[in-house]
Amino acid sequence: EVQLVESGGGLVQPGGSLRLSCAASGFTFSRDWMRWVRQAPGKGLEWVADIKGDGSAKNYVDSVKGRFTISRDNGKNSLYLQMNSLRAEDTAVYYCARGWYWAFDMWGQGTMVTVSS
Amino acid sequence: QSALTQPPSASGSPGQSVTISCTGTSSDVGGYNYVSWYQLHPGKAPKLMLFEVSKRPSGVPDRFSGSKSGNTASLTVSGLQAEDEADYHCCSYAGSSWVFGGGTKLTVL
Numbered sequence: 001e002v003q004l005v006e007s008g009g010g011l012v013q014p015g016g017s018l019r020l021s022c023a024a025s026g027f028t029f030s031r032d033w034m035r036w037v038r039q040a041p042g043k044g045l046e047w048v049a050d051i052k053g054d055g056s057a058k059n060y061v062d063s064v065k066g067r068f069t070i071s072r073d074n075g076k077n078s079l080y081l082q083m084n085s086l087r088a089e090d091t092a093v094y095y096c097a098r099g100w101y102w103a104f105d106m107w108g109q110g111t112m113v114t115v116s117s
Numbered sequence: 118q119s120a121l122t123q124p125p126s127a128s129g130s131p132g133q134s135v136t137i138s139c140t141g142t143s144s145d146v147g148g149y150n151y152v153s154w155y156q157l158h159p160g161k162a163p164k165l166m167l168f169e170v171s172k173r174p175s176g177v178p179d180r181f182s183g184s185k186s187g188n189t190a191s192l193t194v195s196g197l198q199a200e201d202e203a204d205y206h207c208c209s210y211a212g213s214s215w216v217f218g219g220g221t222k223l224t225v226l
Contacts, residue, residue, distance in 0.1 A: 044219035045157075045208070045217040045220070046120075047208075047214065047217060059213050061214065095162070095163065101168050102149075103165055103169070103208070104153065105165045106165075107163045107164075108162060109161070110162070
């Protein structure tokens, strides 16, 4: 069974940092693009970043460029999102998702990030 | 990277059909046949309902269908059932990035 489990969310002050993790199982992790998507309270989904299976290509939404870094460890079947210089507008549920046929076919349950003083 | 435009709400009675629109630009919806739709129930992981405009993943009922014309994609749910009540979000590839809609809350009356 394909499973994605996020962790690492929590409460952080503006300007602070957090590292999100996503543990994958049930598929050949190293073969697939992996993505982070977030949903702020009362808002729609927003794609944040993605990374190619071998880690050779990464893309980011403009609002997080220079602050967030996506990475992966294929030996540990894990995806990461290092978030620095956090802002109140980064408050959201963060999901990891698998890229499949130009879509996002499997999602985790999400982890909540709250940026507040 | 502006969000796609969806109506905030839609509704229909059991057995009826409802269509949800998703409007973008020539840089996203109009430029690629890579529109997908996601169903969100509170507290659950999002679920892929359609990909590449109109293709259904295994396990998604054929009551769900999709189409696209120009810069607007649509999701149609036929034969509405109570369990279809959820939020639906569209998404389009936009060339090395992805853009989502604001979501539509579907209510089954």
